[in-house]
Amino acid sequence: MDNNALYSIEGLLTNESFIKYCQGDAEEYAYWEEQFNKVEGLRDTAEKAKQLYELLKAEMTDAAAETVVFRNIIEQQGAETPVVALPAKRRTAYWAAAAVGLIIGVLGVGIYRYNSSVSVQIAQQEQSTGKRTDAAPGRNTAILTLADGSVVSLDSTGNGEITRQGNAAIIKTEDGRILYRTDGKKPSETLYNTMSTPRGGQYQLVLPDGTKVWLNAASSIRYPASFPSDERRVVITGEVYFEVTAVRNRAGKGGLLPFIVQKDNMQVQVKGTHFNINAYDDEADVKVTLLEGLVNVLTANAATTEKQEAVLMPGKQARCGKTGKIAVAGDVDLDEVMAWKNGLFNFSNADIQMIMRQIGRWYDLDISYEGTMPEREFSGKITRNTQLSNVLKILEQSNIHFRMEQNRIIVAP
Amino acid sequence: MKPNYTVADMEDQWERMRGGDTHALLVLYEYNYSDLLSYGVQLSNSTDTAKDAINDVFLHLWEQHVKLKPVKNVKAYLFACIRRKIFHPVYTDKKLWLIEEAVYESTETSYEEVLIAMQQSEETRKKVQAALEKLTARQKELIHLKYFKNMDYREIELVTGISVKTAYNTIYNAVRSLAEELRGALLIIFIFFLFFISR
Numbered sequence: 068m069d070n071n072a073l074y075s076i077e078g079l080l081t082n083e084s085f086i087k088y089c090q091g092d093a094e095e096y097a098y099w100e101e102q103f104n105k106v107e108g109l110r111d112t113a114e115k116a117k118q119l120y121e122l123l124k125a126e127m128t129d130a131a132a133e134t135v136v137f138r139n140i141i142e143q144q145g146a147e148t149p150v151v152a153l154p155a156k157r158r159t160a161y162w163a164a165a166a167v168g169l170i171i172g173v174l175g176v177g178i179y180r181y182n183s184s185v186s187v188q189i190a191q192q193e194q195s196t197g198k199r200t201d202a203a204p205g206r207n208t209a210i211l212t213l214a215d216g217s218v219v220s221l222d223s224t225g226n227g228e229i230t231r232q233g234n235a236a237i238i239k240t241e242d243g244r245i246l247y248r249t250d251g252k253k254p255s256e257t258l259y260n261t262m263s264t265p266r267g268g269q270y271q272l273v274l275p276d277g278t279k280v281w282l283n284a285a286s287s288i289r290y291p292a293s294f295p296s297d298e299r300r301v302v303i304t305g306e307v308y309f310e311v312t313a314v315r316n317r318a319g320k321g322g323l324l325p326f327i328v329q330k331d332n333m334q335v336q337v338k339g340t341h342f343n344i345n346a347y348d349d350e351a352d353v354k355v356t357l358l359e360g361l362v363n364v365l366t367a368n369a370a371t372t373e374k375q376e377a378v379l380m381p382g383k384q385a386r387c388g389k390t391g392k393i394a395v396a397g398d399v400d401l402d403e404v405m406a407w408k409n410g411l412f413n414f415s416n417a418d419i420q421m422i423m424r425q426i427g428r429w430y431d432l433d434i435s436y437e438g439t440m441p442e443r444e445f446s447g448k449i450t451r452n453t454q455l456s457n458v459l460k461i462l463e464q465s466n467i468h469f470r471m472e473q474n475r476i477i478v479a480p
Numbered sequence: 481m482k483p484n485y486t487v488a489d490m491e492d493q494w495e496r497m498r499g500g501d502t503h504a505l506l507v508l509y510e511y512n513y514s515d516l517l518s519y520g521v522q523l524s525n526s527t528d529t530a531k532d533a534i535n536d537v538f539l540h541l542w543e544q545h546v547k548l549k550p551v552k553n554v555k556a557y558l559f560a561c562i563r564r565k566i567f568h569p570v571y572t573d574k575k576l577w578l579i580e581e582a583v584y585e586s587t588e589t590s591y592e593e594v595l596i597a598m599q600q601s602e603e604t605r606k607k608v609q610a611a612l613e614k615l616t617a618r619q620k621e622l623i624h625l626k627y628f629k630n631m632d633y634r635e636i637e638l639v640t641g642i643s644v645k646t647a648y649n650t651i652y653n654a655v656r657s658l659a660e661e662l663r664g665a666l667l668i669i670f671i672f673f674l675f676f677i678s679r
Contacts, residue, residue, distance in 0.1 A: 077655040081648055083632055090630060091528075115666045118525055119659060120627055122608050125521040125530065127628040130513035134506055137535060141502070141542055315621070380510075382503050 074109050079116040089120045131340075131360050134381075200471050202430040202455040205284050207243050209270035214258035214292065221245065221270065233258045235275060235292045246273035249293050257295060263287035264305070267431035269407075274301070277312035278326065283407050284428040285347070299326040306345045308408050313339025333387050336363040342379075343404055349424060352386040355379065356404045366391035410451050412458065416444040419467060423478060430455045432471075437479040441466075485511055490554040497541070498548050505545075509538050512555060516562050518605040519598070523566045533565040556594045563597070604665050611661035619654035622647055 079085045088095040103110040208222040211229075219229055221239065229237045229245075233256070236248045245262070264270050264282045272280045275293050282288060286305025299314070307328075314324040323338040330346040333353055340360025346353040355364050357379040364377045368391035377385050377393045384399040406413030407425075414422055422445060423434045429451055443465060449458055459469045459476075470477045485493070490511070496504035513534065520530025537558065541548065551557045612620065625631045625639065626647075633644040642650070659666070 075656075076659040077652050080627075080655045081652045086626070114525075115659070118666050119655070119662060121521045121525055121527050122518070122604075122662075123612070123623060123627050123658070124527045125517045126514075126605070126608050126612060127624055128514070128517055128527070128531075130510050130517075133513055133531070134510040137509055137538065138502075138506055140535065141505070141539070381506070 074112055076112060076116045079113060080120060089117050135359050202432060204452050205267040205269055205429045207270055208268040209262055209264045212261040232292050244271045244273060247275040249275055258292045259289055260292055261287055261289045266428050276314050279310040281308040281408050299324060302329045305347055308343045310341045311337050311339050332369050332391060333366045352388055354384055354386050356384040356399055357381050364393060366393055411448055412451055413448045415446045433475045435475060435477050437477055441480055487553055494554045498545055505542055512558055515602060516558060519559060519601040520562050522601055522604060533562050537561045537565050559598050560594045607662055607665045611658045615654050619650055622650050623654055626651055
């Protein structure tokens with residue numbers, strides 16, 4: 068190659084040695100300094116090439132990803148109240164704790180009434196195992212339905228490869244997660260699998276693209292065993308937390324491959340981010356809460372087909388009503404939203420009905436009420452990995468009474 | 481995709497940050513990040529230097545949030561902080577950070593000059609974006625892998641299946657087109673760069 072072509076901006080920026088120089092490689096630095104002194108005008112061109120290189124690098128830097136890194140820095144430095152209780156590092160510990168059956172600590176419930184508040188602190192103690200009138204907490208259990216309709220119960224299966232489906236091997240890891248290993252070939256047809264948890268169950272799954280999924284009790288996710296090349300689409304019910312892997316789109320556009328979560332007429336579009344969807348049918352709204360990155364929430368009214376869209380920033384929550392109306396709330400307690408995944412019940416100013424819905428799902432019980440429930444709000448945290456009686460004891464401190472009849476709790480003032 | 485914050489919205493976030501709201505700190509960080517990074521790169525000609533400067537500035541602001549004063553234009557203030565961090569990295573007098581005017585004075589630039597610098601920096605950034613927009617999707621992808629992911633041509637071939645020769649030619653043509661589009665802008669930055677380094 069002649070010098071004119073090499074010593075142009077495009078010549079330099081396609082040269083591996085010069086790019087290493089731009090990256091700060093010491094050996095290359097010495098070499099290029101020598102060249103700059105030898106070749107007239109080269110230093111100028113090289114400066115411009117490096118400017119272009121740096122400007123492009125800056126422009127390709129993802130502000131959202133850098134913000135996540137920065138947030139971790141300030142959290143490590145002991146900032147006062149982290150916006151997000153980042154569950155990633157604590158995950159293993161919690162799931163291990165769930166298996167061992169430890170009770171995590173001292174919990175408090177504040178009772179708020181007529182602006183006066185009474186706070187009750189109850190020290191939880193290790194509990195002996197279940198009495199007849201009690202219920203055990205939920206555990207890691209789920210059912211996997213394969214494309215051919217066959218069903219695998221995941222708490223009874225051993226570890227390793229459970230089954231094969233198309234070009235994917237379905238593997239259960241030692242810690243009980245499910246993941247897909249594909250052989251990299253294009254699948255001939257799309258095979259859909261459904262993972263569902265019963266009441267009193269939770270489960271973790273890694274989708275074929277590396278996306279991590281946590282299912283709360285009474286929830287499900289339907290997904291292809293191998294994602295097509297244009298989009299990644301899953302359908303959910305109940306409550307699911309996602310850590311979506313960013314995947315580059317090879318199909319043509321060169322951007323990031325969209326990941327779409329659908330629930331009835333609502334869909335959440337993301338590219339690579341962490342978020343929680345609470346879409347239980349017995350809750351008034353579907354709530355999408357963003358922890359990291361950026362998501363698009365879209366709804367369509369089933370009757371009028373009128374569409375709505377909201378863009379969420381981290382820490383915000385979109386509440387989608389049954390009619391498709393979206394309201395975005397900024398004052399969300401992320402610890403509360405993510406409590407289930409971190410092995411806790413966490414309520415702030417919650418009414419008794421909301422608390423009992425969660426208890427019903429986790430302890431696999433139906434709920435009914437007798438008499439008029441007082442309008443009270445409850446705040447407090449308790450581990451989910453405890454006998455039902457421990458949770459009820461705390462609630463009883465505020466003059467709410469419980470009675471068990473087989474699979475039903477009756478709540479009375 | 482990004483919400484548009486007005487000067488008043490940013491002031492509001494600033495006030496929340498002063499009150500210890502981490503979320504507001506992160507909003508200010510994320511919202512201003514790309515513009516500050518581009519500015520920092522235009523000043524230092526190094527993405528790494530610019531990134532470090534941004535993190536140092538925000539860490540410092542967060543450490544000192546209780547003592548911070550209200551500012552009239554948060555973005556201009558942040559620009560001035562970045563400029564100071566890059567040109568005068570050894571300043572140790574922490575108090576200087578807390579007052580808007582002092583930051584401007586310590587970089588020997590007035591508020592108005594910072595506003596002009598902001599405007600020029602953002603124009604340059606827009607030109608870079610426009611030049612990138614003119615590339616094909618494949619060119620953009622390869623540029624990303626090459627310069628952002630630091631892949632060599634062999635690795636690019638492994639990941640994309642695009643041969644070494646094709647990748648080389650694609651990037652060559654892409655860079656030529658970018659350099660062509662940005663000819664004027666690069667020259668201006670170059671002059672700026674020399675000017676500031678020499679003072």
